[in-house]
Amino acid sequence: MADHRKVVRFPESGRERRRILRKSEDPRLRLSAILASASGWLFTLALVLFLITNYRLLLPDSLQRLFSYLAAGLKTTTSDATTIEYASGSMVDAELFGGGLAYVDSDTLYVSKPNGINQLTLQLSYSSPAVETSNSMVLAYDRGGRNATLANAITPLCEVRLDSPILSGAIGENGGFVLITDESGYKTAASVYNNNGKQIYKWQTSQYYILCAALSPDGKYLAALVFQQNGVELESELLFWRLGEAQEGDPKPEASFSLGSSLGYEVRFLNSSTAAVMTDHGAYLITRKGVLLGQYTVSPGDLIGYAFCDRGVLVASNAYQGTARAQMQLLSANGSLSEEPLYISSEIQHLSAGGSIFGVLTPDGLQVYSVSGWHAVWSNSTVTGARGLRMDSSGTAYVLYGSDCRIFRR
Numbered sequence: 157m158a159d160h161r162k163v164v165r166f167p168e169s170g171r172e173r174r175r176i177l178r179k180s181e182d183p184r185l186r187l188s189a190i191l192a193s194a195s196g197w198l199f200t201l202a203l204v205l206f207l208i209t210n211y212r213l214l215l216p217d218s219l220q221r222l223f224s225y226l227a228a229g230l231k232t233t234t235s236d237a238t239t240i241e242y243a244s245g246s247m248v249d250a251e252l253f254g255g256g257l258a259y260v261d262s263d264t265l266y267v268s269k270p271n272g273i274n275q276l277t278l279q280l281s282y283s284s285p286a287v288e289t290s291n292s293m294v295l296a297y298d299r300g301g302r303n304a305t306l307a308n309a310i311t312p313l314c315e316v317r318l319d320s321p322i323l324s325g326a327i328g329e330n331g332g333f334v335l336i337t338d339e340s341g342y343k344t345a346a347s348v349y350n351n352n353g354k355q356i357y358k359w360q361t362s363q364y365y366i367l368c369a370a371l372s373p374d375g376k377y378l379a380a381l382v383f384q385q386n387g388v389e390l391e392s393e394l395l396f397w398r399l400g401e402a403q404e405g406d407p408k409p410e411a412s413f414s415l416g417s418s419l420g421y422e423v424r425f426l427n428s429s430t431a432a433v434m435t436d437h438g439a440y441l442i443t444r445k446g447v448l449l450g451q452y453t454v455s456p457g458d459l460i461g462y463a464f465c466d467r468g469v470l471v472a473s474n475a476y477q478g479t480a481r482a483q484m485q486l487l488s489a490n491g492s493l494s495e496e497p498l499y500i501s502s503e504i505q506h507l508s509a510g511g512s513i514f515g516v517l518t519p520d521g522l523q524v525y526s527v528s529g530w531h532a533v534w535s536n537s538t539v540t541g542a543r544g545l546r547m548d549s550s551g552t553a554y555v556l557y558g559s560d561c562r563i564f565r566r
Contacts, residue, residue, distance in 0.1 A: 240561040251289040258294045260285035265296045288327045295327040314353030328371030336366045372425045379431045381420040411446030424464045426489045432469045434462045439469040439487045450491025465509035467527045498530040511549025534566040
């Protein structure tokens with residue numbers, strides 16, 4: 157008959173098993189038990205912190221959108237991936253976002269994919285909405301109003317209400333954003349917020365009118381395109397600040413560059429050290445230290461349009477070469493100008509760039525080119541009568557019409 161007296165029964169209780177392991181004579185078992193316990197508590201803490209910071213994802217509306225998006229993804233076919241229908245049948249402003257479109261109508265922000273599903277539908281009640289996008293976030297603001305909202309693909313992240321009407325706005329790559337306001341007691345002001353909606357910088361000026369601003373990719377610098385009236389003369393400048401602790405009032409810029417009598421249109425950082433400025437007299441590349449890196453001058457009467465791309469700034473102007481109606485030039489990020497222009501035989505109606513690809517809409521249709529060597533990538537003669545064009549880096553064209561966005565690929 158077997159002797160069971162030497163059989164040690166392992167406790168059924170998990171707590172008792174852990175107690176035995178922690179008191180084991182083998183130090184390796186004791187260490188493993190301690191590490192296992194610590195890992196469990198760390199996981200629990202991480203889960204709690206995630207739920208606290210992302211509680212909006214668990215709200216009923218967010219869950220409903222998420223499930224509807226997943227269901228739509230399972231049912232997507234080739235035929236429904238070529239159009240984004242505007243939910244209300246109209247659109248005020250739109251930008252590419254996450255393989256789809258972020259757009260606003262009269263009172264709502266939508267984030268839509270090319271399969272008929274709106275990932276985000278957010279009531280704004282803005283009188284004149286505008287939208288800007290980064291890789292992962294959307295900024296919607298009320299031009300002439302006092303409200304702005306930051307959102308991701310499925311839920312709003314924060315909302316700010318200002319004391320003064322908003323003139324323009326821009327979003328940085330990390331979700332930080334800047335709003336230009338018509339400030340009471342000053343001419344204008346630039347307010348910078350982080351992606352939690354906390355104001356981290358504010359410049360109020362009684363000297364300049366701020367046209368627009370941009371944040372560097374690393375979020376450490378602000379560039380503002382400004383002008384002032386000196387008698388009957390217009391004087392424009394590009395100003396740079398390093399963003400640090402929250403400041404208000406009229407802090408002095410770290411660097412500046414005079415643009416003379418040019419009227420500024422837009423400023424954009426090409427990288428963390430160089431900003432590109434587009435004016436009615438052409439394009440400028442200016443370092444963060446206020447040094448001119450490159451310039452392309454165009455007569456104001458000849459300028460047709462422009463687009464920022466990975467390689468620099470594309471500038472379209474009237475052409476006086478044979479039968480060409482327009483010409484394209486590239487002011488590269490290193491300050492050099494393309495050796496030869498690209499001549500286009502038809503009038504350019506819309507111009508857009510994404511990555512190193514750009515497209516032009518003309519009465520003859522859509523032509524898509526590579527910035528490198530002006531190589532023609534593809535074209536489509538059926539694309540006409542559009543309100544706008546948005547190109548992504550893959551060469552896909554999102555053509556904006558009055559009631560929908562139609563997607564064309566090579």
